[in-house]
Amino acid sequence: MNKKIKLKAVLVILVVSVLFLSACSSTPTNGANAAGEEQVYTLKLASAIGDWTNLFVGAEDFKRAVEERSEGRIKVELFPDAQLGDEREIxxxxxxxxxxxAYASTITFNSFDERIMxxxxxxxxxxxxxxxxxxxxTIGDAARDVMIDKGVRPLAFGHGEFRWINSRNKPISVPSDMKGTQxxxxxxxxxxxxxxxxGVNAVTMGNSEVYTALQQGVVDGYDNGAELVLLQKFYENTKYSTMTNHNYYPMTVSVSEKVWNxxxxxxxSILESEAQNAMEAExxxxxxxxxxxxxKLKDNGxxxxxxSEAEKEQWRQAAQPLYDQIADxxxxxxYQLVLEEKENDFSK
Incomplete structure (x- = not known):
């Protein structure tokens, strides 16, 4: 009987010892480990854009500065070129x-909240x-509020492109030239x-699908700026690019709101200030x-x-009805904020 009691006592001591050692070896999540060392946060920064582009300059600057200023407490891992999914998936x-x-554009955020449109x-x-x-x-503040509501916090805004109209085989100068095209x-x-x-048959598709669609004649043209035309080699199936500059989209360095908290x-503070610095460089x-x-586009044919100013005005007039439609x-x-800011040339 005494042997059984002694055996139980030994087992209890062993169990307590194992639990104690396990607790000592685990990494706390409150910002410091058991040795009192500060926690290292490894943050993945994903983008659908390739790291060879001007658009990605901000992400590389951001990584370098954050790691230096945090003295190693933050490690940023870059995943460009859609390694972790397309922009919507990211x-x-x-x-x-x-x-x-994420290093992403605001235009894709339409899928999550139409107010950003x-x-x-x-x-x-x-x-x-x-x-x-x-x-x-204030326009940036309004966009930030919309995105935070959906769990994405923009730390800073950078430049995307002013978009052009690019045609496979037909020169386009005024809106009426677009009628009947795809x-x-x-x-x-x-x-x-x-x-x-x-009068256009508008087909929505991601950039990864455009080259083949042009090659096969599925579309007559596409909406993109010069940088992406070059990067995606769309020029191989494009004869004309019209500098309409009809749409601008910002890029953002954004953080998951869940992670931020x-x-x-x-x-x-380091993430926010270095995102702003990086996007200035971008x-x-x-x-x-x-x-x-x-x-380069000219060099590629x-x-x-x-x-002309008269032609530009036709494109602007074609857009006017959309301003009223967007209010709902x-x-x-x-809606009133946008109109007021535009009226004042965004000087506030």
């Missing part, structure tokens, strides 16, 4: 927290300087409406590349069509 993973950071209004911005003023002001349009309801209003305040690199991109979608308050 944003979905950002919502759930499966991906911590106010940024897709044709001719909302006239040039990059005006877009910067808007996105650094064009690839990005996943934006407002741009689909814009093209449809001009788990980070210490000092690391939140903006400058992007603007500097525009003349070179235009020349594309005829660049520059519009984005809400009256946001």
């Amino acid at each position: 944003l979905e993973s950002l919502q759930t927290g499966n991906i911590e950071l 106010f940024l897709d209004l044709p001719y909302l911005f006239e040039d990059y300087d005006e877009a910067e003023k808007a996105m650094d002001g 064009f690839r349009v990005p996943l934006s309801n407002i741009l689909v409406k814009y093209y449809t209003s001009m 788990t980070l210490p305040e000092d690391l939140q 903006r400058q690199a992007f603007k500097n590349a525009v003349p070179d991109n235009i020349q 594309i005829e660049i069509i520059e519009l 979608v984005v809400g009256e308050e946001l």
Whole structure:
């Protein structure tokens, strides 16, 4: 009997010892491990854009600066070129927290909240300087609020492109030239409406599908800016690019709201300030590349069509009805803000 009691006592001691050792070897989640060392946060930054592009300059700067300023407490792993999915899939993973950071455009966010489509209004911005003023002001604040509601927090806004109309075999100068054509349009309801209003059969598809669609004659043209025409080699099936500059889309460095709420305040501050610094560098690199991109398109056989002021006005007039149509979608308050800011040239 005594042997049984002694055996039980030994077993109890062994169990307690194992539990104690396990507790000592585990890593706490409160910002420090058992040795008192601060926790290292490994954050994946995903993008559908390739790391060889001007658009990706901001992401590389961001990684380098964050790791330096956090003194190793944050490690940023870059996953460009759709390694972790297309842009929609990346944003979905950002919502759930499966991906911590993303370098993505606002245009894809339409799929999650249609209120963001106010940024897709044709001719909302006239040039990059005006877009910067808007996105650094109340328009950017409004976009940020919409995205945070859906679990995605933009830390900073950078430049995407002003979009052009690119044609496989037909020169286009005015909206009436578009009638009866079939064009690839990005996943934006407002741009689909814009093209449809001009008599176009608008086909929504991702950039990865456009090359084949052009090659096979499925579409007559597509909506994209010069940088992506070059990067995706769309110029191999494109004869004309019309510089309509009808739509601008911002890029963002965004963080999962779920992840954001788990980070210490000092690391939140580092992420936010370095995202802003990185996107300033991206903006400058992007603007500097525009003349070179235009020349490269010419060198690859594309005829660049520059519009007269009278022709530009026709494209602007074709967009006007969309401003009234958007009020019911984005809400009256946001709609009035957009109109007021545009009226004031986004100077607030």
